[in-house]
Amino acid sequence: MDESLLLAERFEEHRPRLRAVAYRMLGSVSEADDAVQDTWLRLSRTDADSVENLGGWLTTVVGRVCLNVLRSREQRREDPLELRIPDPVISHEDGIDPEQEALLADSVGLALLVVLETLSPAERLAFVLHDMFAVPFDEIAPVIEKSTAAARQLASRARRRVQGQAPAPDPDLARQREAVAAFFAAARDGDFGALVAVLDPDVVLRSDGGAGASLTVVLNGARTVASQAVTFGQLSPFVRPALVNGAAGVVVATDGRPLSVMAFTVTGGKILAIDVLADPERLRKLDLTALDLAEGDSPEGTG
Numbered sequence: 001m002d003e004s005l006l007l008a009e010r011f012e013e014h015r016p017r018l019r020a021v022a023y024r025m026l027g028s029v030s031e032a033d034d035a036v037q038d039t040w041l042r043l044s045r046t047d048a049d050s051v052e053n054l055g056g057w058l059t060t061v062v063g064r065v066c067l068n069v070l071r072s073r074e075q076r077r078e079d080p081l082e083l084r085i086p087d088p089v090i091s092h093e094d095g096i097d098p099e100q101e102a103l104l105a106d107s108v109g110l111a112l113l114v115v116l117e118t119l120s121p122a123e124r125l126a127f128v129l130h131d132m133f134a135v136p137f138d139e140i141a142p143v144i145e146k147s148t149a150a151a152r153q154l155a156s157r158a159r160r161r162v163q164g165q166a167p168a169p170d171p172d173l174a175r176q177r178e179a180v181a182a183f184f185a186a187a188r189d190g191d192f193g194a195l196v197a198v199l200d201p202d203v204v205l206r207s208d209g210g211a212g213a214s215l216t217v218v219l220n221g222a223r224t225v226a227s228q229a230v231t232f233g234q235l236s237p238f239v240r241p242a243l244v245n246g247a248a249g250v251v252v253a254t255d256g257r258p259l260s261v262m263a264f265t266v267t268g269g270k271i272l273a274i275d276v277l278a279d280p281e282r283l284r285k286l287d288l289t290a291l292d293l294a295e296g297d298s299p300e301g302t303g
Helices: 003-026 029-044 054-076 098-103 110-117 121-132 137-144 148-165 173-189 192-198 222-238 280-285
Strands: 199-208 217-220 239-244 247-254 257-267 270-277
Touching: 003 029, 003 054, 003 121, 029 054, 054 121, 054 137, 110 121, 110 148, 110 257, 110 270, 121 137, 121 148, 137 148, 173 192, 173 222, 173 239, 173 247, 173 257, 173 270, 192 199, 192 222, 199 222, 217 222, 222 239, 222 247, 239 257, 257 280
Parallel strands: 199 270
Antiparallel strands: 199 217, 239 247, 247 257, 257 270
């Protein structure tokens, strides 16, 4: 077999893992694909025979590519506190297709990706590579141009932030769906007490409406979120149950056009986080082929 074809085959074996690394690093499916392509170009210009551990080499290279993207993004961002909901991965409520499964292994919920957005580029790289992909700190250190001890410290700092702000969701998907259905039923009925009951006392609602949009808000606390959620009752006829990053969520759509994607983090039967993407420009670019957005007006599962 031609050497270039053999190299391409070897690279394809690693593509799912590289794409998963890049998605966690960048929170963008399209940018993750670009980072993987950039990694392939770098490999094609390298003497692959001199690479002892190709998988490890590719993982650190895609990490370095993503680190550069994050640093560039940070320089362009005018407001360092600007809220950005990462790209959600939308699946039919019945299940995730194999390609999405590889991308979302280890339950990469949207709430986790939102917290990763608040980390510095170096913290994010150290945490993602070590905690999610078991890359040793002595291999991470050269990528971020730090000592091994400093890389370990960055990952530890990131880990504390993640554990404090993005707890693991209930593994029982049926329990997640039950909480989401109760949320929309209470919103539809205007039942403030029932809304507060299904929300964790420390619930956070984050909504990304796009640059300068009034729909970009962060709300904290069950009563505050419930007050806002009563208005969601008007959306009930347009709610389509879906899996958002493998967890119970919905797509709100009218006339086949998505208005928002809502991801829910359910822990202990209570909704702990609601992450909403309502940016029209980004919604247009989402892959929603798994859903039939033109179906009837009152889908099951919304209460």
